Amino acid sequence: MGRLTVKGLSKVYGESSAAGSVTALQNVSFEVPDNQFCSILGHSGCGKTTLLNIAAGFEKPTSGSVMVDGEPIRTPGWQNTMIFQDYALFPWASVADNIAFGLEMKNMPRHKRLDTTQYFIGLVGLKGFENKYPHQLSGGMRQRVAIARALAVRPQLLLMDEPFAALDAQNRAFMQDELVRIWQREPKTVMLVTHSIDEAIKLSDCIAVMTRRPGRVKEFIQVELPRPRDEDDAAYLKLKRKLRDLIHDEMEEQ
Ligand SMILES: Nc1ncnc2c1ncn2[C@@H]1O[C@H](COP(=O)(O)OP(=O)(O)O)[C@@H](O)[C@H]1O
Ligand SMILES: [Mg+2]
Numbered sequence: 161m162g163r164l165t166v167k168g169l170s171k172v173y174g175e176s177s178a179a180g181s182v183t184a185l186q187n188v189s190f191e192v193p194d195n196q197f198c199s200i201l202g203h204s205g206c207g208k209t210t211l212l213n214i215a216a217g218f219e220k221p222t223s224g225s226v227m228v229d230g231e232p233i234r235t236p237g238w239q240n241t242m243i244f245q246d247y248a249l250f251p252w253a254s255v256a257d258n259i260a261f262g263l264e265m266k267n268m269p270r271h272k273r274l275d276t277t278q279y280f281i282g283l284v285g286l287k288g289f290e291n292k293y294p295h296q297l298s299g300g301m302r303q304r305v306a307i308a309r310a311l312a313v314r315p316q317l318l319l320m321d322e323p324f325a326a327l328d329a330q331n332r333a334f335m336q337d338e339l340v341r342i343w344q345r346e347p348k349t350v351m352l353v354t355h356s357i358d359e360a361i362k363l364s365d366c367i368a369v370m371t372r373r374p375g376r377v378k379e380f381i382q383v384e385l386p387r388p389r390d391e392d393d394a395a396y397l398k399l400k401r402k403l404r405d406l407i408h409d410e411m412e413e414q
Contacts, residue, residue: 163191166211166225167189167224169188171185185214185374185375187376188211188376197366198364199366200353200367200368201368201369203370204355207373210375211375215317216233216241217235220234228349238262238265238313239316239317240319243320249309254293255281255290255293256281258294260276263276263277265313277312280312281308303327303335311342315348319350322355323335336363337388357400358400361385365383367383367403381399381403
């Protein structure tokens, strides 16, 4: 299970510092049902990474909490696993060993580990690349390894911070489609940070549109469009216009 609840979440950096404090998040609340895909959409500096870091257990909230099935997240762990923009793969380990790493941490027996690793290699489309090292792979393939490694431990919550930002436009669009395909085969509660309106619409069941700093939820939007999402569809374009207006207002008010 993995119902995600963000409740009254605030984060102030440097509260006790003479240099002054920064309120990164202010009273952020929303809820994502089990196995839904949620995007956090907002401008740079609005607290998106802060929100994800709290959900990953890397940062402590100043007040409020991020909960999975009603349990506050307090520490990092395989239950709430993060995929970074720079992939964070082990350069000294093969594709298979990168994916198996978390399974070893979970003390999964060897035969099960091999089966699970093979399954996820197949799922992300890396059959035949098991024994390659990260430097032998393209950016998109590295991101596939990172996705397989994160999913293999069967987390309750998958966290992604602008995961495709380092890819060129064509590969980014392709990986977005791949992520949806993989997520449909291996359903999971996902919280993905992006500043791309199209990425948010293409991927999400729901979108938290953030205000500029201090980050608050400006609007929480359910995306009811059928998948795969058609960028030329009238309803898609209507939602895109709405999101553009919401985001644009945030620029104007600055
Ligand atoms: N560790 C930190 N210490 C102090 N300020 C921080 C820290 N991390 C982020 N901030 C500040 O908090 C605000 C939100 O940052 P961040 O969460 O990285 O936003 P985003 O990911 O949306 O660009 C920014 O003003 C940033 O400078
Ligand atoms: Mg960020």
